[in-house]
Amino acid sequence: MVGDLERKYRVAVVGNAELALGFKLAGVRDAFSAENVEDAEDAIRKLLDADDIGIIVITSTVSKGLKDKKIRHAVESSLLPMFVEVPEYREEFRPDTLRKLVMRAIGIDIEKIGA
16 A cells, blocks of 8 residues: 555546646646536546546536446545546535545545534
8 A cells, every 4th residue: 555655646637628728738638628428427437447547637517417327436435546526617616525525535524623
């Protein structure tokens, strides 16, 4: 396990064309523009098969639209790669998204800290 922590993992993105382009301009090689659910699921499937992807950024639209149960399960529970859901560019950020991410990553409910 220690060897896995020392490995260098890459970031990948699956979302709308604007998000994919923005990440490509920032140097992310694996940025996929998904025009529909099938495109998104194909891209996620490919990324799950790769052994050097550590984080997969997906939009809330991609997350909500997933039909494949195996992929949905991976998005909701995988720690490596970890999925990070971001809102669409016109959508308001929801604090529960960060809460779910922290809970999944380290097992701590940030709402209950200090309560």
